[in-house]
Amino acid sequence: MLDLFYDDTHRALRDSAQRWVDHHITPNASAWEEAGAFPTSLIRQAGQAGLLSAVYPEHLGGAGGDIFHALIVAEALVRGGSVGTAMGLGSHAIALPPILALGTPQQQQRFVPPVLRGERVACLAITEAGAGSDVAGIRTRAVRQGDHYVINGSKTFITSGQRADLVTLAVRTQGDPDDPATRHQGISLIVVEAGTPGFTTGRPLQKMGWWASDTAELFFEDCAVPAENLLGDEGAGFVGIMANFVSERLLLAASAVATARLALDDTRRYIAQRHAFGRPLEGFQVTRHRLAELCTLEAQARAFVATVAQRHRLGQDVSAEVAMAKNAAVKACASVCDGAVQLHGGMGYMRECRIERLFRDQRLFAIGGGTTEIMNEVIWSRALARG
Numbered sequence: 564m565l566d567l568f569y570d571d572t573h574r575a576l577r578d579s580a581q582r583w584v585d586h587h588i589t590p591n592a593s594a595w596e597e598a599g600a601f602p603t604s605l606i607r608q609a610g611q612a613g614l615l616s617a618v619y620p621e622h623l624g625g626a627g628g629d630i631f632h633a634l635i636v637a638e639a640l641v642r643g644g645s646v647g648t649a650m651g652l653g654s655h656a657i658a659l660p661p662i663l664a665l666g667t668p669q670q671q672q673r674f675v676p677p678v679l680r681g682e683r684v685a686c687l688a689i690t691e692a693g694a695g696s697d698v699a700g701i702r703t704r705a706v707r708q709g710d711h712y713v714i715n716g717s718k719t720f721i722t723s724g725q726r727a728d729l730v731t732l733a734v735r736t737q738g739d740p741d742d743p744a745t746r747h748q749g750i751s752l753i754v755v756e757a758g759t760p761g762f763t764t765g766r767p768l769q770k771m772g773w774w775a776s777d778t779a780e781l782f783f784e785d786c787a788v789p790a791e792n793l794l795g796d797e798g799a800g801f802v803g804i805m806a807n808f809v810s811e812r813l814l815l816a817a818s819a820v821a822t823a824r825l826a827l828d829d830t831r832r833y834i835a836q837r838h839a840f841g842r843p844l845e846g847f848q849v850t851r852h853r854l855a856e857l858c859t860l861e862a863q864a865r866a867f868v869a870t871v872a873q874r875h876r877l878g879q880d881v882s883a884e885v886a887m888a889k890n891a892a893v894k895a896c897a898s899v900c901d902g903a904v905q906l907h908g909g910m911g912y913m914r915e916c917r918i919e920r921l922f923r924d925q926r927l928f929a930i931g932g933g934t935t936e937i938m939n940e941v942i943w944s945r946a947l948a949r950g
């Protein structure tokens with residue numbers, strides 16, 4: 564279990580994060596999902612509660628925690644019952660690591676602390692209409708003109724894109740996406756602040772799940788950004804993007820495990836109170852065994868994610884294992900949510916039932932943060948191709 568590796572600070576954070584979520588998210592989750600948004604004030608409240616800063620360095624306003632502190636917060640937020648709210652609150656977790664990996668101390672001091680306090684919102688924008696898995700295909704271009712970069716292009720599917728005050732943006736400063744010899748060169752990261760002339764956002768995108776999260780298109784038209792906002796050198800973008808891989812995939816894996824756990828808890832309660840043929844559903848052995856199988860899937864995934872996280876904490880290279888853990892957790896979560904709908908019968912198909920939402924919300928775990936197929940490519944190239 565995840566908590567095998569916990570110390571007292573982890574247990575204290577788990578309890579306080581869960582209390583905060585029970586109070587601030589759970590009672591409102593359904594309303595925010597139906598409204599398609601959670602209030603921006605929640606971000607400030609989460610910052611004040613220390614839920615955005617657990618793993619960041621103390622000199623930037625963080626608590627200096629480790630990967631388990633991050634996973635604990637991710638799991639607690641998902642248990643609020645709106646994965647969209649959890650992901651909206653968590654968009655900084657993919658936007659800030661490139662700033663920590665590549666940014667100067669001045670850039671870090673300028674951009675990071677206000678986000679950890681919940682005063683500003685950060686997002687990461689890599690995906691374009693023509694380039695998702697294939698990051699080297701991006702076409703948004705930044706051209707140096709004096710002390711600015713002038714940016715033209717667009718991004719899509721960006722979590723917190725509409726409310727973000729700062730965007731960690733992947734741009735092309737060199738190379739040609741259509742030229743195999745140069746397409747991997749010249750990917751850079753630059754921070755663009757909301758309000759910069761030439762930067763606009765599109766309408767909210769309508770989604771299968773994660774309704775409460777804001778998912779946006781971003782447009783850049785002759786958008787002049789100070790050159791001092793470039794993170795690292797020109798062409799260092801891949802390094803910054805890779806800075807996210809392990810933690811982002813572990814966070815998504817932990818979120819998938821948490822979603823599965825929530826679905827199991829709801830189902831356990833449902834089969835105890837729902838009656839058919841004169842007995843509660845849990846009176847049927849087939850129902851009990853089905854739930855036992857689903858619980859086993861969740862426990863396996865939880866243990867695997869925890870083990871990989873622990874190895875990461877110890878400084879081991881887990882690039883292949885984290886891809887395995889993400890795929891395993893996502894698959895377990897999908898099976899659990901499907902089984903949970905089935906055990907709820909018609910009620911599992913109703914919008915008023917949380918299982919219906921979890922079933923929709925879990926689908927993205929196999930796509931975001933690297934698809935299942937891309938994870939398999941990583942596993943092949945890192946763990947299998949070398950024999």
Ligand SMILES: Cc1cc2nc3c(=O)[nH]c(=O)nc-3n(C[C@H](O)[C@H](O)[C@H](O)COP(=O)(O)OP(=O)(O)OC[C@H]3O[C@@H](n4cnc5c(N)ncnc54)[C@H](O)[C@@H]3O)c2cc1C
Pocket residue numbers: 686687688689690693694695696697719720721722723770773778927930931932933934935936937940
């Ligand atoms: C709700 C939501 C939120 C998101 N948030 C963000 C965000 O905050 N920031 C951001 O930058 N992006 C974000 N994304 C984008 C997400 O990261 C991409 O959707 C994802 O990486 C897949 O890219 P794609 O959609 O272009 O699919 P594609 O890359 O077009 O993939 C389509 C299919 O082809 C498969 N495929 C692609 N290449 C290969 C290959 N080499 N071998 C085998 N199969 C392959 C894929 O696995 C997939 O099944 C978000 C997406 C969604 C839906």
